[in-house]
């Protein structure tokens with residue numbers, strides 16, 4: 001990578017428009033979306049067919065899948081739901097494509113305002129409440145195309161290493177989905193596994209201090225010995241040893257992020273109140289120039305309204321600046337090429353289900369789990385994607401660390 005002689009902001013300002021035009025040329029963005037949709041269709045349909053040793057019929061598998069759909073439409077606040085039978089597959093089928101395209105739109109907004117996170121070292125990304133990884137797949141594809149653009153156009157100072165994708169996700173079923181789906185869709189950069197299992201109790205400052213302590217103890221225990229002909233514990237000081245550890249940013253750079261995302265994760269006021277400490281610790285882990293994105297249902301919706309002021313307050317406490325030009329209520333898209341492709345995805349899967357099982361329109365019309373039902377736009381090819389209950393907009397809050405992170409007191 002060529003040495004950068006100007007700020008990221010200036011570089012992004014210089015090239016952002018050209019990159020957006022390049023993306024639209026030959027529908028590069030759409031092609032990558034179309035491939036994701038095809039991979040997902042194939043994955044869902046294959047998962048609804050028994051393997052050679054399974055003692056279950058297609059009909060039963062389809063019924064189990066159909067049974068979970070009302071939950072992933074109406075019971076998403078319940079963390080236990082994601083480990084129920086077929087929940088990962090049903091959630092991915094209903095939400096993955098929409099959330100993926102939405103996050104691409106967000107990345108383009110950040111790019112346009114020249115605040116897209118960039119780094120000469122690995123860009124450290126953390127997606128909290130990853131689900132089937134729509135955000136990580138979008139980031140992966142977006143930055144990969146950015147790399148391609150910089151090679152093609154000969155802008156080496158804009159080319160950055162591939163992002164390091166970290167995740168926080170409690171559901172084992174979703175982790176299994178991510179692993180299998182990344183594999184079948186041949187994503188060499190993954191993600192293939194989950195980095196952190198529970199947001200509750202997650203404190204990066206503590207994790208960093210523990211890792212440094214462990215390394216220091218190891219260094220003390222080995223002092224005076226030579227190890228692997230490489231680390232010379234005998235003559236090295238702790239400072240030079242810790243600088244040489246595998247992490248190029250040194251131990252102090254561990255658990256610090258350039259880009260943190262909460263996509264449809266902060267969905268109830270009580271959860272957000274409960275996670276204040278974790279949110280604070282996560283916001284503090286943002287590097288200089290790093291960005292936090294919080295996105296979810298519109299703030300004009302009564303249930304979500306109280307959530308965003310709490311988030312803004314924590315951002316203020318942790319000295320993150322609000323990116324006003326990017327934040328706000330954003331209209332949901334129901335008629336562009338991406339929306340049409342999403343509708344086509346639903347049609348493909350449900351046409352297959354109806355042709356290969358006893359499930360038909362009259363069953364689907366009356367099917368309920370509790371008070372949740374299956375929206376007609378999923379299974380009826382003649383019903384528009386936007387129904388009477390569909391949201392008109394979603395909320396986006398973006399914050400940036402414009403100066404060095406505040407110093408934290410070390411725990412004794």
Ligand SMILES: C[S@@+](CC[C@H](N)C(=O)[O-])C[C@H]1O[C@@H](n2cnc3c(N)ncnc32)[C@H](O)[C@@H]1O
Pocket residue numbers: 076079082095099128129130131132133134135168169170171174197198199200262263264265
């Ligand atoms: C509504 S989904 C959002 C998924 C994805 N980010 C999206 O935009 O579609 C919320 C996700 O958070 C996960 N989750 C809920 N509570 C969690 C916790 N305490 N720690 C980690 N993950 C959690 C759930 O398993 C679920 O995958």
